[in-house]
Amino acid sequence: MSAGVVLYVSGGIPKTSDHAATFSWSPDELDVVRRHLAPLKPTILSPALRGDDLRDPYATFGRDVLQIKISDAVLVDARSKRGIGVGSEMLLAKTLGIPVVSITPPDSHYRRKDLTFLGQQLDEWMHPFVAALSDFVAADINEAAAWLLRSLKDRRARIKGPELIDEAIDHYLRTQLRQDGAMLAFLQSHPKLVKSEIAKAGRQAA
Secondary structure, three states, X not given: OOOOOEEEEEOOOOOOHHHHHHOOOOHHHHHHHHHHOHHHOOEEEOOOOOOOOOOOHHHHXXXXXXXXXXXXXXXXXXOOOOOHHHHHHHHHHHHOOOOEEEEOOOOEOOEEEEEEEOOEEEEEEEOHHHHHHOOEEEOOHHHHHHXXXXXXXXXXXXXXXXXXXXXXXXXXXXXXXXXXXXXXXXXXXXXXXXXXXXXXXXXXXO
């Protein structure tokens, strides 16, 4: 900890000059994070600040995943609609056991009230990948930075790791499979495609 913490900031990156205003992190916002984390001597890594050759997509990918792998935490801008890279970065962080905090305000793209979705009326809804892959969901930059300070100072804090994948599957099997007719029928008719305990759970739910 004395050497300082490394924070990766994930979010939208402008692809053209017309998109410049949509970049996630303003200098003022990053200064807010730095002030909150000042006791931990933070270094901020960003996929938008780079000098590598973007004509090499494999190297571009390698740089981004390297930054995540060497980070102590990941801060995600989920205040508006994002692309495939952000969700992938969140999942990578979880497979590595790295804390993830997402900024997802109420009544925003990934967090809504009174939503009709796939024929179901939902009083409160948050995108499942944001909810599952975040260790904490904040409403704004200050709340996110405060959580980062607490969690990075306390290494005993509960941080999700790769086990969350199997835990989520188990939760689904225990709580939802019985009423999910199409998936239940598939698991029952393809037992070799799933682990024995999943097939067993499917038979028990019938």
